[in-house]
Amino acid sequence: MPLRVGFVGLGAMGLPMARNLHRAGLLAGAWNRTAAKAAALAAETGVTAAPSLAALARDCDVVVTCVSADADLLEVVAQLAAALRPGAIVADCSTVAASTAREAAQRLAAAGAEFLDCPVSGGTEGAVAGTLSIMVGGNETTLERARPALEAMGGSIALMGPVGAGQAAKATNQIMVAGINQAVTEALAFGQAQGLPMERLIAALEKGAAGNWFLSKRGPTMIRREFPLGFKVGLHAKDLEICRRMAEELGTRLPLVEMTLLHYSRLPAQSADEDISALFRLKSDMFPRGGD
């Protein structure tokens, strides 16, 4: 019998992830806070739009969640916990604090269910292609039971340790993303202020030692002052707040985290819903003639 998988949170990431579960023949149903999104997926795929989280939970072996932030996950888990079958698994792909993952696991364990923190990296492109890098925290046996669902959404599945370790790995990733964003936006703004032919510059740089995913995928759009999603500034700022708290627990502050949070706070308000490459706005404006 194939796994019966439910999906909660049909956002920019969740919708394509749910579609990949459907393609793999595993998606039994979906629930979304804004019900119209679940209804649209149901119309597209023929799977059930669950009327409530409890109804979805009753019908599934694995529930994959992909919601915005810590409080959202705990709300969803509280409602799922009341109805999940014994031994059912919640695999959470949201980015939240490691401590929130542990709290979710405790609440589910009290209800006889299991939990894996499964944060993902690879952006909306990775979600669409089913090639996400999934960093898992939890028990190995639980992971093996949930593996078919994760394989439908990811190209790499790495067990990092007990519950919370997946989120610790994702926090590490988000610090690196901050540094890469800082490096690429600042350097390209400098190149632009030098009057360089920007498309040719990106094509040259991406073949050398400074080449990276963000330069190749976001460089060509940022130099046109376009910032299509992608990954929202607001969500990265949320993740960096998590990194800040985790660093504070270790008694330190991280310069990249602090600088990026400060710079995001200086972007215009509408940038919260733009791609993180919108940091290029701030970097271009550092040059007296605006850099463009």
Ligand code: NDP
């Ligand atoms: P979106 O804002 O596109 O979607 C958020 C989803 O969560 C929506 O379905 C929303 O429902 C739902 N939601 C939010 N709050 C609640 C709540 N209280 N109860 C129930 N449902 C809720 O975000 P993304 O899809 O971009 O991101 C989702 C998660 O994945 C985040 O934790 C993010 O950090 C992480 N992530 C994002 C990446 C990206 O590139 N975008 C990459 C890797 C990880 P509704 O439709 O009603 O608003």
